[in-house]
Amino acid sequence: MLGSTPTMGASGPVTLAGSLALQNAEILAGIVLAQVMNPGAPLSYGPRMPTMDMRTGLSTWGAVEFGLAAAAAVQVGQTYGLEIDAYGPSTDAKVLDEQAAIERTYNAVLPALAGAHIINGAGVLESILSVSMEQLAIDNEMLGMMFRLLRGIQVDDETLARDVIRRVGPGGNYLADRHTLEHFKAEHFIPELFDRRTRTAWERAGSKSVIATSEEMLKRILAEHHVPSLDRDVASQMDLVLSDAKKKIA
Secondary structure, eight states: OEEEOOOBTTTBOSSHHHHHHHHHHHHHHHHHHHHHHSTTOOOEEEEOOOEEOTTTOOEESSSHHHHHHHHHHHHHHHTTTOEEEEEOSOOSOSSSSHHHHHHHHHHHHHHHHHTOSEEEOTTEETTTTEEOHHHHHHHHHHHHHHHHHHHOOOOSHHHHTHHHHHHHOTTOOSTTSHHHHHHHHHHSOOOSSSOOSOHHHHHHTTOOOHHHHHHHHHHHHHHHOOOOOOOHHHHHHHHHHHHHHHHHHO
């Protein structure tokens, strides 16, 4: 991934268009250099363009301009036919709060809607200075919603369900119809973490916040998940790649 990170107002022009132009030139320069050194190397276009808060001088990764600039950079990168690796769910918040939720959602969805191939940054807080495992679990849920959003609405004879509407009829119940069983999982995102129960059911279960629920999920995953070992041939191939790389560096 060839990346460029001009901070708007500091190491890049304060205007979004100006820093986008600088960022593009730097990424293209890196791509050209990489291709000269290793022709045909697979590369991705990696825009990361924070803004400087003029009140503090800090580089902020949660500003809405970050997401807007990422979306614009995705469109620029697409003109070259390159894979786009954009930074997404970033925030300046220090803890898992409403600020973190709002900032990271905008900054992930904007480049995704613009057509980014990769959305980076799950779990980060504090202008990418720290990472939260609980936030990573919450981001997994948020990104699942985002991927459903990107799929849009499929319209064909099957999804228009005209035969189903006629079959069920006025006042009928679609819950028991086979069409519902066949399509509900594909049509609707089903969260594992976010709570959709009634308040009464939620209170009976302990009135847990999404942060508490994410902590429980993480404990369960870390306790139960076992990483499968690599096949011997795969491990051998990785050793050969590493050995070859060391020889080239030396």
